[in-house]
Amino acid sequence: MTKVEQIEKAFALAKERYASIGVDVDRAIQSLRQVAISVHCWQGDDVAGFEATDVALGSGLAVTGNYPGRARNADELRSDLQLAYSLIPGRHRLNLHALYGEFSGQVDRDEIDVTHFQGWIDWARSEEVKLDFNPSYFSHEKADDGFTLSHSDSGVRQFWIDHGIACRKIAAAMGGAQGTPCVNNFWVPDGYKDSPACRKAPRERLAASLDEIFDEVIDTDKLLDAVECKLFGIGSESYVVGSHEFYLGYAISRNKTLCLDAGHFHPTEVISDKISSVLMYVPELLLHVSRGVRWDSDHVVTFSDELQAIMQEIVRGQYLDRVHIGLDFFDASINRVAAWVIGTRNALKALLAALLEPTETLQRAEREGDYTTRLALMEEQKMMPLGAVWDQFCLMSDVPVGADWLQNVRQYESDVLSQRNDQSAVV
Structure with missing residues (x-):
């Protein structure tokens, strides 16, 4: 047989x-x-992006490991993604961050426009991949003190407001080109390392900044605005401006999509328990499915009890048409393409298990x-x-069964990834 x-x-x-x-x-x-999972681009290059700048990864983000083969430019990243998609059953989306544009020279965040992402739009059309998007409020000199949209300096705040406005226009262009809404997710790392003397003022500034960004009405057939909460981060252990309560209230009052990240809460909290509650009051939900180990460490998604519980809640509540499932992890200690395949296949396995209840x-x-x-x-x-x-x-789905997909990744590592010099900048 x-x-x-x-x-x-x-x-x-x-x-x-x-x-x-x-x-x-x-x-x-x-x-x-x-179901189309939104696969995150930043696993492929350790959240480095393709800006012509020497600014290091910051704002509470950290990637550990030095596995060879990191993507150094858009073409390499697209090649890696194509292999990953070929090993995952179904047809899935791509979640891009603003720092992954194709820039000729240095273009600051408030100056980006759709021309810097036309290559991605063209590639997505040829590969039949739909795009999602994110402003990048981190790894920038104007975010070094830990504040962006809630900054006390109006000039810095306006810079980041302009970045958000530019990103909404880019996301809307993506949505228009692909004929389905582009989910544009706002995560802002603002916060204090130690106990603040005033929690109120930064939150008032953040709300006002977001209101200015969202002031232009854009057709929801092209764009869905999402806002993402967090409990704490590295450098913002004591206070994050955009807490769960802040963004829950903001999403309800402004009719926005709420993003729940599986790693953004206390270790004893689970987002599976929040899904049915928030969907009573917000129109749609974006999930960043991740795996925190002791903290928001964004480990590769495994077939865990919580992953299964998340998918069970979506199916049991009949929320598949209101929940956008995205992934958010980055691990440089293992083959990066394999990480995509493992995490996405596990998310699909858990969803299948829920559908078979x-x-x-x-x-x-x-x-x-x-x-x-x-x-x-x-x-x-x-x-x-x-x-x-x-x-x-x-x-x-014409993809490898069991662990057979690993042979494809190993061959690609031998033929392609091993040829990359991670120390050199390739544009």
Whole structure:
């Protein structure tokens, strides 16, 4: 029996098992096919970007490791992404940061425009990849003191306001070119290392700055504005201006998309518990699926309990049409392409597991107060043949099954990544 025959036989048996508990496997796979994960560009180059500047990564961000093969320019990054996409089932998006434009010479953040991203737009069209975007409020001399949009200096604040306005125009152009909204996410690292004497004033300035940025009404068929909260960061351990409460209130009052990052809360908090609450009051939700280890460390996403809980909440609440799933991790200690593949495939596996739950049966037992059945079925579900369905989904998507994809990455590392000199600047 060939490997393909083994996979198909196991899948046929798995369908019977799932059918016995009222789950339609074909329907689950069809639902999964419709989901596009927004893959983050910054895993491929350690959040360095392509600006003509020597400013080091800052504003509380840190990447550890020195694995060879970091992408040094847009063409290398696109090549790496193409390999990653070819090893991930389904068709997915790309999440770009503003510092990844293709600049000829030094272009400051308040001067960027769509021409600096036309190469990405053209590439995305040819690859049938949809784009999302982010202003870059970090790794810049005007962010060295820890403040940007909430800065007490009106000149510095205006510089970052202008950057935000420019990014909205770029994102809207992307959305118009691809015929689907570009999600433009604002994360601002502003905060104090030690206890502030005034928490109020920076938050008032941040709100006013955001209001100025969002003043121009742009068609939501082209652009979705998102705002991202955080509990603390390196250098802002005691106070972050854009806290969860700040951005929750801002998103509700301004009708914006709220971004929840899995690493941006206290280690005892989980974003899976927040999804159904915030979606009662905000129109849409953006998720940055990450894995914090003891702090907001952005480890590669694994098939963890919390990852599964996040996807369960999305499916159980019927939120797939209101939640944008993005990834956010960066690890330079392992092959960067492999990190993309591992993290994205795990996100899809967890979503498939949620789609294969007997959701109606579980919720009916809960409504009837039969918590015994609810717990029993939830636990039995953990031993259902998810792997057989996942393997078939990969086979149907014409991507490697199991760990076979690793051979492609190793060959690419030998042929391409090993030839890069990480110490040299290539433009």
